[in-house]
Amino acid sequence: MGLFWGNKKETPATTTSAAPAAASTSAPANAKYPESSSGSTSEKSNPTPNTSDASSKASSSNNKKGKKSSKEKQLIKQTIPFSEPPSDVHPPKEKPINKEQKEKYTTVLKHFQDPKLTIALTEHNQHKHIADAERKPLTEDEKAWLTRECILRYLRATKWVVKDAIDRIEGTIAWRREFGIDHQLDDSKNIVTPELISPEGETGKEVVLGFDNDARPCLYLKPGRQNTKNSFRQVQHLVFMLERVIDFMPSGQDSLALLIDFKQHPEIAANVATSKIPPLGVGKQVLHILQTHYPERLGKALLTNMPFLARTFMKLIYPFIDPLTREKLVFDADFSNFVRAEQLDKDFNGLVDFQYDHAVYHPKVCQMAHDFRQHYMDRYYKFGGGVGLSELDLRGVGDELTVPIGLQPDDDVEAWKAKVASEKETEKETEKSGSLIPEAKDEDVKGLTKQTEELKVSAQ
Numbered sequence: 001m002g003l004f005w006g007n008k009k010e011t012p013a014t015t016t017s018a019a020p021a022a023a024s025t026s027a028p029a030n031a032k033y034p035e036s037s038s039g040s041t042s043e044k045s046n047p048t049p050n051t052s053d054a055s056s057k058a059s060s061s062n063n064k065k066g067k068k069s070s071k072e073k074q075l076i077k078q079t080i081p082f083s084e085p086p087s088d089v090h091p092p093k094e095k096p097i098n099k100e101q102k103e104k105y106t107t108v109l110k111h112f113q114d115p116k117l118t119i120a121l122t123e124h125n126q127h128k129h130i131a132d133a134e135r136k137p138l139t140e141d142e143k144a145w146l147t148r149e150c151i152l153r154y155l156r157a158t159k160w161v162v163k164d165a166i167d168r169i170e171g172t173i174a175w176r177r178e179f180g181i182d183h184q185l186d187d188s189k190n191i192v193t194p195e196l197i198s199p200e201g202e203t204g205k206e207v208v209l210g211f212d213n214d215a216r217p218c219l220y221l222k223p224g225r226q227n228t229k230n231s232f233r234q235v236q237h238l239v240f241m242l243e244r245v246i247d248f249m250p251s252g253q254d255s256l257a258l259l260i261d262f263k264q265h266p267e268i269a270a271n272v273a274t275s276k277i278p279p280l281g282v283g284k285q286v287l288h289i290l291q292t293h294y295p296e297r298l299g300k301a302l303l304t305n306m307p308f309l310a311r312t313f314m315k316l317i318y319p320f321i322d323p324l325t326r327e328k329l330v331f332d333a334d335f336s337n338f339v340r341a342e343q344l345d346k347d348f349n350g351l352v353d354f355q356y357d358h359a360v361y362h363p364k365v366c367q368m369a370h371d372f373r374q375h376y377m378d379r380y381y382k383f384g385g386g387v388g389l390s391e392l393d394l395r396g397v398g399d400e401l402t403v404p405i406g407l408q409p410d411d412d413v414e415a416w417k418a419k420v421a422s423e424k425e426t427e428k429e430t431e432k433s434g435s436l437i438p439e440a441k442d443e444d445v446k447g448l449t450k451q452t453e454e455l456k457v458s459a460q
Helices: 041-045 054-074 099-113 123-128 140-145 148-157 162-179 194-201 232-247 280-293 308-320 358-382 413-435 442-459
Strands: 076-078 206-211 217-221 256-261 298-304 352-354
Touching: 099 148, 099 162, 123 162, 140 162, 140 358, 148 162, 162 280, 194 232, 194 358, 206 232, 206 352, 217 232, 232 256, 232 280, 232 358, 280 308
Parallel strands: 076 352, 217 256, 256 298
Antiparallel strands: 206 217
């Protein structure tokens, strides 16, 4: 599937470097995607050297063989995902928000901290505010999902309109419950499980592997490896893999990179009758899920080897892709410009000799992702739990909380700690002074009660 997402109803940025020349007049007026394939990226990056005679050709051939042999020695054989980015690759520094944005953030945070808050069990019932719909308060798993960064993503996606951000977050929580991905550690309570989607992954059409130059975990989508007929389970598989690539995000990074390769694999297509492209209705359904429930998650989407049918599908789906997401699409991309060689599959000029074996990869990626979530939840409870903890701390390794609930990374944490310590000391002093007042003994209370009753009788 050609799948892309970001914010909904955003004003497009003025950028043209990532998009190729405009399409034909039958395409949307603002469409910027190529009309024809320009060959594989390996051909672009490794041109054949010019030679003038047989001797130089032979010499060149020998040199090429020697270089190839040398490169083969450098290849990194890999059958499972990398667990972290290289030590010298770091996420970009977070951009601070202004005073007004901090106030809006605090408003949203307090809304979801309300212990009386309840949310419907389906997206429809939540949005339509069905009066008699079943509703439940937030679970600890949902509070752990509702991080500082999560609230900021929805605020940015709604252009900092507080009510819209609250509605969108509540809708997503209801959708996650309905879709069946709302439990962090107990897969038996989810609908979308490793066992359910396992048949979809048998050919390696969606793979988590490596990190880009900004420490974003990479999710490869390979439509040419499609092995099943169109069904809702394909959508479940995509959502499952999105959740897994999110698990791999390092502290400080909350977006991912999509590497989409449309290369055809006839050996797979020959074994199953699959659709060349998904129906438009399925494409729109997927876009709704991604743009509504995963806002601000897409950092970059790189596409290569696009055949005619894929371009046709892009023309159909393009009007439904929000403008800011379009700016993140790079067509006929050379993946090696965005992902360093030791993190990139050799099929795209990288040094990773990745061999997909479903029996090895699938259980391992699920186990690694579960271990990351266990680490995340352990730290959630370590730091006291609650809505608004930072992913910097939940995905981090330090023993100290670096971004307390309600604060931002650029706030004065030490001043906040001093204030909290002072308030606790005041509370202790208040309790201490209160304890100096002698407590009434039971017999004194009983005697006073008896005297009161006697006075009542005499008055009568």
